[in-house]
Amino acid sequence: MANEPVVTVSIEGDVAHVVIDNPPVNATSTAVRQGLAEAVAAVKGARVAVLRCNGRSFVAGGDMSEFDAPPVEPHLPDVVQMIEDSAVPFVAVMHGNVLGGGFEIAMGCAWRIATKGTGFGLPEVNVGLIPGAGGTQRLPRLIGMDAAIDITCSGKIVKADEMLALGGIDIVAEDLDAAVTDFLADLPARPVAVRQRDVAGFADDLLETKRVALTKRAKGQQSPLENLTALQWATEPFEVGQPKERARHLELRQSAESRALRHAFFAERQVAKPQAIKGATPRDIEKVAVVGGGLMGAGIAVSALNAGLNVTLIERDDEAAKGADERVRGLLEGAVKRGKMSAETLEARMRAFRAVSDYAEAAEVDLAVEAVFEDMGVKQQVFASLAAVMDKNAILATNTSYLDPMQIFDGIANPDRCLGLHFFSPAHIMKLLEIVKTPHTSAEVLATGFALGKRMRKVSVLSGICDGFIGNRMLTAYRRAADYLLADGAMPYQVDAAMRKVGMPMGPYEVQDLTGLQIAWANRKRQAETRDPNERYVTIADEMCERGRLGQRTGKGWYSYEDSNRTPHRDPDVEALVAEYSAKQGITRRTFSDEGISGRLLAVLANEGARIVEEGIAERDSDVDIVKLHGYGFPRWRGGPMRYAEETTLKKTKEFMSLVAVESPNSWIIAEKLNAV
Ligand code: NAI
Numbered sequence: 001m002a003n004e005p006v007v008t009v010s011i012e013g014d015v016a017h018v019v020i021d022n023p024p025v026n027a028t029s030t031a032v033r034q035g036l037a038e039a040v041a042a043v044k045g046a047r048v049a050v051l052r053c054n055g056r057s058f059v060a061g062g063d064m065s066e067f068d069a070p071p072v073e074p075h076l077p078d079v080v081q082m083i084e085d086s087a088v089p090f091v092a093v094m095h096g097n098v099l100g101g102g103f104e105i106a107m108g109c110a111w112r113i114a115t116k117g118t119g120f121g122l123p124e125v126n127v128g129l130i131p132g133a134g135g136t137q138r139l140p141r142l143i144g145m146d147a148a149i150d151i152t153c154s155g156k157i158v159k160a161d162e163m164l165a166l167g168g169i170d171i172v173a174e175d176l177d178a179a180v181t182d183f184l185a186d187l188p189a190r191p192v193a194v195r196q197r198d199v200a201g202f203a204d205d206l207l208e209t210k211r212v213a214l215t216k217r218a219k220g221q222q223s224p225l226e227n228l229t230a231l232q233w234a235t236e237p238f239e240v241g242q243p244k245e246r247a248r249h250l251e252l253r254q255s256a257e258s259r260a261l262r263h264a265f266f267a268e269r270q271v272a273k274p275q276a277i278k279g280a281t282p283r284d285i286e287k288v289a290v291v292g293g294g295l296m297g298a299g300i301a302v303s304a305l306n307a308g309l310n311v312t313l314i315e316r317d318d319e320a321a322k323g324a325d326e327r328v329r330g331l332l333e334g335a336v337k338r339g340k341m342s343a344e345t346l347e348a349r350m351r352a353f354r355a356v357s358d359y360a361e362a363a364e365v366d367l368a369v370e371a372v373f374e375d376m377g378v379k380q381q382v383f384a385s386l387a388a389v390m391d392k393n394a395i396l397a398t399n400t401s402y403l404d405p406m407q408i409f410d411g412i413a414n415p416d417r418c419l420g421l422h423f424f425s426p427a428h429i430m431k432l433l434e435i436v437k438t439p440h441t442s443a444e445v446l447a448t449g450f451a452l453g454k455r456m457r458k459v460s461v462l463s464g465i466c467d468g469f470i471g472n473r474m475l476t477a478y479r480r481a482a483d484y485l486l487a488d489g490a491m492p493y494q495v496d497a498a499m500r501k502v503g504m505p506m507g508p509y510e511v512q513d514l515t516g517l518q519i520a521w522a523n524r525k526r527q528a529e530t531r532d533p534n535e536r537y538v539t540i541a542d543e544m545c546e547r548g549r550l551g552q553r554t555g556k557g558w559y560s561y562e563d564s565n566r567t568p569h570r571d572p573d574v575e576a577l578v579a580e581y582s583a584k585q586g587i588t589r590r591t592f593s594d595e596g597i598s599g600r601l602l603a604v605l606a607n608e609g610a611r612i613v614e615e616g617i618a619e620r621d622s623d624v625d626i627v628k629l630h631g632y633g634f635p636r637w638r639g640g641p642m643r644y645a646e647e648t649t650l651k652k653t654k655e656f657m658s659l660v661a662v663e664s665p666n667s668w669i670i671a672e673k674l675n676a677v
Contacts, residue, residue: 004021005035006020006021006022006029006031006032006035007019007020007021007031007032007034007035007036007038007039008021008035009038009039009042009043011043011045011046014046014047014048015046015047015048015049015050015184016042016043016046016048016049016050016088017049017050017052018036018039018043018049018050018051018052018090019052019053019054020032020035020036020051020052020053020054020059021053021054021055023054023055024055024056025055025056025057025059025060025061025096025097026053026054026055026057026058026059026060026102027059027060027061027062027063027101028059028061028062028063028076028100028101028102028105029063029066030063030066030072032059033074033075033076033079034074036079036082036083036105037074037078037079037082040079040082040083040086043086043088044087044088045088046088047088047187048088048089048090048091048184048187049086049088049089049090049091050090050091050093050180050184051083051090051091051092051093051105051109052093052094053094053095053096055096056095056096057095057096057097058092058094058095058096058097058098058102058106058118059098059099059100059101059102059105060096060097060098060099060100060102061099061100061101061102061123062076062100062101062132064127064262064265064266067253067258067262068253071250075133075246076101076104076105076132076133077104077132077133077134077242077246079105079133080104080105080107080108080133080134081108081134081195083105083108083109084108084109084193084194084195085193089109089110089111089190090108090109090110090111091109091110091111091112091113091180091183091184092105092106092109092111092112092113093113093114093176093180094106094112094113094114094115094118094169095114095115095118095176096118096119097118097119097120097121097157098114098118098119098120098121099119099120099121099122099123099157100121100122100123100124100131100135101131101132101133103120103121103122103135103139104122104131104133104134104135104138105133107134107135107138107139107142107194108134108138108194110190110191110193111170111171111183111188111191112168112169112170112171113169113170113171113172113173113176113179113180113183114160114163114169114171114172114173114176115160115172115173115174115176116160116161116172116173116174117159117160118159118160118163118172119157119158119159119160120151120157120158120159120160120163120168120169121151121155121156121157121158122135122136122139122151122152122155122227123155123157124152124155124223124227124249125152125153125154125155125223125224125226125227126155126223126261127223127258127261127262127265128221128222128223128252128255128257128258128259128260128261128262128637129223129226129249129252129253129258130152130223130226130227130230130245130248130249130252131152131230131245131249132245132246132249132250133246134195134238134242134245135152135245136148136152136227136230136231136233136234136241136245137195137230137233137234137238137241137242137245138194138195138234139151139152139168139231139234140199140231140234140235141194141195141197141198141199141234142167142168142194142197143163143166143167143168144166144167144199144200145199145200145201145202145231145234146202147166148231148234149210149227149228149231152227152231153214153224153225153227153228153231154224160172171183195238195242196238199234199235200235201232201234201235202232207228207232210228211225211228214228219503219505219635220502220503220635220637221257221503221635221636221637222255222257222637223252223257223258223261223637226248226252230244230245230248233245256647257637259639259647260636260637260638260639260640260643260644260647261636261637261639263622263625263639263640263643264625264626264629264636264639264640264643266622267622267623267625267626267639267640268459268626270620270622270623271459271460271461271462271622271623271626272450272454272459272460274446274450274462274619274623275619276437276443276446276462276619277443277446277447277450277462278443279443280442280443280444280446280447281444281447282444282447282448282450282451282452283366283395283444283445283448284366285309285366285367285395285448285451285452285455286309286310286366287309287310287311287312287364287365287366288304288309288310288311288312288365288366288367288368288369289311289312289313289314289361289362289365289367289368289369289386290304290311290312290313290314290368290369290370290371291313291314291362291368291369291370291371291372291382291386292314292315292370292371292372292373292382293313293314293315293320293321293323293324293325293327293328293355293371294324294327294371294372295425295426296371296399296423296425296427297313297324297371297372297399298313298324298327298328298330298331298427298428299331299423299425299426299427299428299429300369300371300399300423300427300428301313301324301328301353302328302331302332302349302427302428303423303427303428303456303458304456305328305332305349305352305353306349306428306456306457307452307455307456307457308352308455309352309455310352310353311352311353311354312353312354312355312356312361312362312365313325313328313353313354313355313356314355314356314357314358314359314361314362315355315356315357316357317357318357320357321355321356321357322355324355325353325354325355328350328353328355329346329350331426331428332346332349332350333346359385359386359388359389360389362386362389362390363389363390365390365394366394366395367394367395367396367397367448367452368386368390368394368395368396368397369397369398369399369421370382370383370386370396370397370398370399370400371399371423374400374401374402374403374522376403376407376408379398379400379403379408380407380408380410380411383396383398383408383409383412383418384411384412387412387413392413392414393414393417394417395417395418395419395445395448395449396409396412396417396418396419397418397419397420397421397449398418398419398420398421398436399420399421399422399423400420400422401422401468401472401519402467402468402472402523402526404465405418405419405420405436405438405465406438406439406465409438415438415440415441416440416441416442416445417441417442417445418438418440418441418445419435419436419437419438419441419445419446419449420434420435420436420437420438420463420465420469421433421434421435421436421449421452421453422434422435422436422463422469423458424471424631425515430630430631431457431458431459431630431631432458432459432461432471432626432627432630432631433453433456433458433459433460433461434460434461434462434463434469434470434471434627434631435449435450435453435460435461435462435463436463436464436465436469437462437463437464437465438465446462450462459626459630461618461623461626461627462618462619462623463617463618464615464616464617464618465617466612466615466617467527469617470612470617470618470623470624470627471627471628471631471632473608473612473617474605474608474609474612474624474627474628474632474641475632476520476523477604477605477607477608478508478601478604478605478608479508479512479520479541480538480604480667481600481601481604481660482495482508482509482601483538483540483541484536484538484660484663484664484667485592485597485600485601486538486540486578486581487538487540487578487581487582487585487587488582488587488589488590488592488663489582489587489589489590489591489592490592490597491570491575491578492507492509492558492559492574492578493509493559493568493570494592494594494597495507495508495509495597495601496508496509496510497594498592498594498595498597498598498601499597499598499601501594501598502598502602502635502638503635503637503638504633504634504635505633505635506633508601509557509558509559510558510559510568511633512541512551512557512558513551513552513557513558513559513561513568514551514552515551516550516551516552516553517541517544517545517549517550517551517557518545518550520541521541521542521545524541524542532666534666535666535667536664536665536666536667538581539581540577540578540581543577543581544557544558544574544577547577549574552566556571558571558574559571559574560573599652599656600656600659600660602641602644602645602648602653602656603645603653603654603656603657603660604657604660604668605628605641606641606642606644606645606653606657606674607653607657607668607670607671607674608671609621609624609625609628609641609642610642610671610672610673610674611669611671612624613673614671614672614673621642621643622640622642622643624640624641624642625639625640625641625642625643626640628640628641650673650674650677651677653674654670654674654675654677657670657674658670
């Protein structure tokens, strides 16, 4: 198999057939580029060359594993131009996805025919790049500047019908083979090559408007703007614009942003395959029970229904069951209103759902996930009731945020079937799922958790047991460090601004106001008993809660909110409270620079993440990154806190962490990884 050609050419009459076969998605690896270059020579003499791909997709992008090394000849832009210049005109016949290099190849062809549903796009922006084989130069010439900006700067995928309407392809067919046969039988005159067409640029003011809008949306990421700039080169002659695009593409491959985004891309693929499930086969899951139909339970039920599962939701009594039923329907109706779901699908989902108050209804389910009150006694009672009616091997899962699953499952027979499935709110939308392993959980049960997560389209991360698991433990450390900054001289608005400046969508205090301060407050009370008395404990947040400042829902939190408007306003009462706290503690308040604030808080995140890995709670640094990217809004273009620490250098991270530790003695344990630097 090793030397099987990835591109083959066969001649039938006066038609040459060029077929790419490079599973899984026919990426433009060196072998494919080489094969295509040879194919252009091999089709000589034919009337037309038909370019297709085997497998599930047309060429769906470049081979990112080649991006860290210097590019190898033949380069894709040259191959595309060879196709475009070939005496034998090429027709691209496409299915699946036509992305990045694939779309660039298709634009080099004289004609483009696609099956219905085929997706087109230039997603390079998503990995911090601009296209490198003429994408930014040909697309505006093909479909106009406005549409090209829309597609290239967002990285979105446009379906064949829309691409046809934009003039980017010639034919959309239900029956691709028949369409190709008809097309070849009556071949139209060869159109002017795309690169030789003209495109009108944008007036300066319009361009500026686009730039401002993109900057706002990009939240610090540069690649959308890089793409906008490159697209404007299309108004220059192709011979000028194309080399500029190529040079910039190669430069950007080395950029911190692109490396971070590629890290995220690969980390997402790796996280789904933890060592702990190696070789294990997941069980089939068809029927699940969700116990508790409040905020989380309803969201989990919707996630399961959308994954095609049959869901029985168990509530405390009939009235609560009715409420849960309405909540689930409400969430589905929300999807219908947003145009994400049809009314028929909603009804089909509801037919696979029932909300009841009798545990006996869970007798037949393969897996039950509990999302009742965060109370040990209540949760233990729930699992005892479930275990009494379910099969002795059926899987039992808890959605607890902070309680110890070992204690929750204490006394349950066959504890190898017990695990945590920790969803994030809102559970039907948030991608992250922490799959919590107890010392007893079997590999098969864990693998089933991962398979379920995949079916629900979640990004699942394996976590061991610790207070808060991976994500909330890091959040707790982050907030603790931020509160130390308040006590020592910063104000909430300043901490928030500093964190937004490094790319966080919101600062820590704005987030608390949004989600509410009460859960963390309850947690701090719970932890009070076991907290090391020598650890620094700042009571500002507690005092806020005691005054009823619980966040947006109460109209006041770290900020005040007027007229139920969600815009935060600085509140002199909060600032007085903070200053009084420092005075009471005898602290002389000092100023912190934005870099000082973000440097400290990011170091604390990296330090806690490293400890989590060192303790074996997470398998790898990149798993920690994925938790922060998908559950806590950490900017993807920074790659996650662990990746960011490597980027800024571990030395710098250690310096900040040492500072944090000195400023608040007895409050931090420095990770071995940083100590070793
Ligand atoms: P919630 O208070 O909105 O819902 C709890 C539901 O459980 C209520 O509808 C209640 O009637 C029901 N319930 C209570 N005891 C029951 C019993 N014995 N049998 C059946 N149903 C019972 O609470 P929420 O926010 O949905 O949280 C549920 C769990 O999910 C908690 O363990 C929480 O820590 C966890 N969690 C919460 C997150 C959040 O952002 N709210 C995020 C991730 C996990």
